[in-house]
Amino acid sequence: MRKIREFLKNLMFSLSGNENYILYQNKLFTNQKIAVKHDRIRFIRRWITLPLNLNTQELKGEEFYLLLIHTDNIAHFFHDVFFPFYVQWRKNKKRVCVSIKGDRFQREFLESVIDPEQLIFLDYETPYSFSNLILTPEGRDLKIYPEYLNICREIRNVCFAKHGIIEARDKNLIYGRNELSRKNLLDIDQQFLKENNIEQVFLSKLSFRDYLSTLAQAKTFTYMVGAGVFNLLFLEPKVKVLEINPHRNNSWAQMFGMSNLCEFNVLVSQNLVNSSAATQDETILDSHVYFDAKIESAIKTLIASNN
Numbered sequence: 559m560r561k562i563r564e565f566l567k568n569l570m571f572s573l574s575g576n577e578n579y580i581l582y583q584n585k586l587f588t589n590q591k592i593a594v595k596h597d598r599i600r601f602i603r604r605w606i607t608l609p610l611n612l613n614t615q616e617l618k619g620e621e622f623y624l625l626l627i628h629t630d631n632i633a634h635f636f637h638d639v640f641f642p643f644y645v646q647w648r649k650n651k652k653r654v655c656v657s658i659k660g661d662r663f664q665r666e667f668l669e670s671v672i673d674p675e676q677l678i679f680l681d682y683e684t685p686y687s688f689s690n691l692i693l694t695p696e697g698r699d700l701k702i703y704p705e706y707l708n709i710c711r712e713i714r715n716v717c718f719a720k721h722g723i724i725e726a727r728d729k730n731l732i733y734g735r736n737e738l739s740r741k742n743l744l745d746i747d748q749q750f751l752k753e754n755n756i757e758q759v760f761l762s763k764l765s766f767r768d769y770l771s772t773l774a775q776a777k778t779f780t781y782m783v784g785a786g787v788f789n790l791l792f793l794e795p796k797v798k799v800l801e802i803n804p805h806r807n808n809s810w811a812q813m814f815g816m817s818n819l820c821e822f823n824v825l826v827s828q829n830l831v832n833s834s835a836a837t838q839d840e841t842i843l844d845s846h847v848y849f850d851a852k853i854e855s856a857i858k859t860l861i862a863s864n865n
Contacts, residue, residue: 567685572602574612577687581657581680584628586691594695598639599626614687617678621690623647623654627664628682633785635664637814642697644671645709652692655680666766670717700815710819714792718774721767725774727797730756730861733781733789734849737762739835741784742846743802743853750854754861756780761789778860779820782847787811793820798864800856804830804845825856 571580571587580587589604623646627639647654654672657680658664668677680686700706718725732751734743737760751758759772773779773792780800781789787810790799797820801809809824811817829848836844847853 579688579691582685594693596696614685616687618689623692626657631785632788636788637698638696643694646694670720723770723774727777729775730778731776732758735782740833740844741782743782744846744848746849790816790819798860800860804847805842808843
């Protein structure tokens, strides 16, 4: 029954009303030509419309940006959707309609970069109608933007300033993703951490402000590959970073440009165990990695190079 109701609702939005744009969930019904690539928005062309009233929440008489990010992966959030949007928005600032399914961390990030008065957070299940929207493309490779490093640093500085955080980089941090379901750094030797003055952090458990405050203290940063590439945004060029990859080098930081924000190094480990929550096409790339002598040696080298 639910599927039937959804089908009828989508059919009505595709055929009824005279609005230029109707957004429902991840579907944008429009009679306008779409000239951008965006896989997260399903564009549905309205070729004909019937003069029927639609029960939508109206956001008319103004041009808005549409920022639709229905993913809890912070790397996809930043690389794929936010950064291409921000490059355009910072040159032509208007209010932004945001659909993020209520993700708290994403919301706090957005409210740190953009004045909250400029943000309108949408409910996923509510249909909205618009007179005009600015649609920005998806991306991934930040290097296609000539000023991407300066823009990344601009975002970092705005976030730190918003929360009154001063960078005081005097800690060696390690983030093993141990609170998550895949790509964990297993059996981290706590005695080794103590002897080498290394602090283990659990970043995904923190509010955005506490997250910023933690990374503002990093003079070295060791982390497991994954969505944590976003963490590099809040480092600075002199911070020494070690990214641990299972099986082979699959570093998004290097592929898409964020490795240039810091002094970046990669370690590839074959000391693996499968993750039951693997989602990659190559499931071995989602494996857990055992903390071992090879990693200990790389971390010691990282710390020594910073002294």
